[in-house]
Amino acid sequence: MTVVFYTRAYNAEKTLPRAIQSILSQTVSNWVWHLVDNGSTDKTEEIIRSLAAIDLRIIPHRNKQNNVVEPGNLWEDIIVDYDDSDYYCALDADDEYKPDFLEKMLSFINENNLDIAACGSDFINEVTNGIGGVRKTNQDIILTTPEAFDVYFAEYYPFMRTMWGKLYKISVMRFWHRSCAPQIDYGLDTLCAIGVFRNAARIGIIEESLHKYYVSQKSTSYRWDNRRIDSDRILHKAAYDFLIEKCSKINQVNEMFLSGVYFNATIETINVLIQTTQPFIEKVRNINDILSYSITHKLFHGVAESEQDARLRLPILKWLLAQNKSCSNNVTEMISGLLMNMYEELSSLIKKDSLSYIIAKMPEIVESLIKKDYTKVLDRINTWLKRHGNDEPLFAGLQIALYRALNKPDHELFDLLAHIKKAGCPSSMEKEIEGQIVEIINKYPLIKDLGVNLACVFSRVVSHIMEGNYVKALDGFLSALDHLEISEEDFEQCIVFARNLSASAENSGAYIHFSKIWLSFLIDSSRNDEACQEIEDFIKILPNDEDFIALKERIIVK
Structure with missing residues (x-):
């Protein structure tokens, strides 16, 4: 039985000596070491050749160029010449194995009849040479059954992330070759380790740390x-x-x-x-x-959402906002798309083009928007609109969503919707705005039949009604009539509304006034049957009112 070590070294003249010493110091001597110089420009090749000249267990190889492997220099090629019962072991050119690594690992393998044995690792700070951490298990783990592979997965998975720190029976190594694996550079060792672990029937993790990994930037x-x-x-x-x-x-x-x-x-x-x-x-x-x-x-x-925020989303957000760049439309669109991907709830609050506009014009409120400080966002938007003296259609959808998120009362939300509609909302939003206005006014019997257009014409009146202040609403309505011309198509709705509002405000004078206008409209529209009974009712109450008497005579004449 032979253990086949394998190392590829590039410009490793400073670290390779400690790796060499760790192998030469092994208490078990039946090993060979295939040392590959990866086209180094320092003394790495010279160190390898000198070592090979004095120890026949060292087998030198050389690639002409870094990371361009010559035929025969891959471990997959090298293990072809060894028996299935031999073992393979990887070592990075800046790491080392403790002197009893082979002795303890081989004993562990023999005791448990293993295809793969893994050990723990000390993680060494390359600058301070101190131990920054240790990856090891609290007990030996033997994996031979589906139940064991299932139950201990979280414990043994970290050992599948790297090729080093293990002894592999060469029989399980033969089933894996990089030419059959997805073509990746980063993570290739992990992909290989997982592939070889899949081939193994019996795997063990010894609880001891027998390997030193030097952490390098x-x-x-x-x-x-x-x-x-x-x-x-x-x-x-x-x-x-x-x-x-x-x-x-x-x-x-x-x-x-x-x-x-x-x-x-x-x-x-x-x-x-x-x-x-x-x-x-x-x-x-x-x-x-x-x-x-x-x-x-x-x-x-x-x-957890909190972990996503703390470790992923907020760091990305802060990085984006720290760039202080004058972004092109293309870049702001990409950033808004990125934020939408990070915060899915944003799509229910703001459209992508509006978010892009905010990133370009007011990037300072993006973080407040993400953190759901909606009052601050709304105040900043209102300040911006006042300063620029105009309405910005791209803010409309966000303003509405913010009002809803803040549970603004109906009259405030209606005021906003009416303002947006009167200011000329984007055609793409027109139906949506009208639908939201209808949704609100339908809650109030007094105005539910008023219609969207008249509701917006008398927006302040409608707001007072939503607040329950009918007297103020009537005063506002009477004042508005002085400088408004009501179209013929809206006249009927307007007068019906005026009568109902007067009744709600308990203003009998206004109610009688608008009733006379209403009855005259019915007569002019040849709706005499509707008008007749109502006129009779009024005459019973006000028998000497000349206007009602005249209205009755108009019906008789007709």
Whole structure:
């Protein structure tokens, strides 16, 4: 039995010596080490060649160019020459294994007849050389049954994220080859580890930490790759498929766990993206791509709203607002689309074109809008409208939605709707505005038959009625009549309304006045039967009223 170590090193002259020392110090000596120089421009190749010259277990390889692998230098090619019973182990050129790594791992494998054994890792700060954290289990975990793969998933999943820190029986490694996997660079190790774990029947996690991982800002985890967005999705699907294959199902706990993993990956990807030198518009487009993805929406349902706000949405929002750019229409549209994706409830409050306009004109209120400080947003919009001395149709829908969100009383909402209609609302909103006016006035019997147009003509009157102040409403109506001309088609509705309003205000003089106008209208319209009985009733009450007597004579003459 042989353990096959594999390392690819690029410009690693400063870190490779500690990796070399960790392998040479192993208490078990039946190993070989395939060390690949990745086209280094420093002394990495020289270190490897010198080592190979004095220790035949070191097998040197070289790629002419970094990340362009020469035939035969991939681990998939190298393991072809080894037996199924041999073991494969990966080591990064800046990391190390503790001296008893092989001894304890091989013993663990033999005791439990494992295809794969994994150990814990110390995470070392490359600058301070101190331990920043340890990833390990609290007990040995043995995975051999669907139940075990199901129950312990959250505990062993982190060990499927990397190739290092494990011994793999070469028999399970042969089933995986990168040419058959999705073409990704970022996360390829994870994809490979998950694939190999799928091939294994018996897997164990030893509770000890036997590996040291040096955390470097040069790691691919901190570099942007245009395929990284796709990689996050591919890796999520790979983990999902792994559980389906091992357990035939995914329980709710594991589904929520995977949602959290995807959520964390999304945050990390967006943070890396924001730090890149890509143009602002490209960053926005990429974030939009991430958050508009249908699977993203589905997976985020398993993450608490408060956590989404604290770790994802508010940081993105603050980053957007901190750009202080004079945005083109195209950019503001993209930003508004991004915000709509992050905050689904926005679509019920504001249309995308209105949000784009606000981003361009008043970006300072966007955060208040998101935080649902609607009073502040409304005050700022009203101030803006007064300052600019005009009506802005793009604000109309938002103003209405804000009034409703703030539970403004009917008379205030009606005043706004009437103002928007009279100011000339966009044709696309006309029916919606009229429908909302009808919805409000239908609540009040006195004005429900008034109609939208007359309600807007007498908007102040209608508002007083909604407040229950009929006297003030009648005074306003009488005052309005002095400078208004009522069209013939609206005359009947107007007079009926005037009579009913006078009655509600308990103003008998106004009621009699408008009754006379109403009866004269009926006679002129040849509706004598309707007029006759009502005139008789009035004459009984006011037998000496000359106007009612004259109205009766007009009917007799007709």
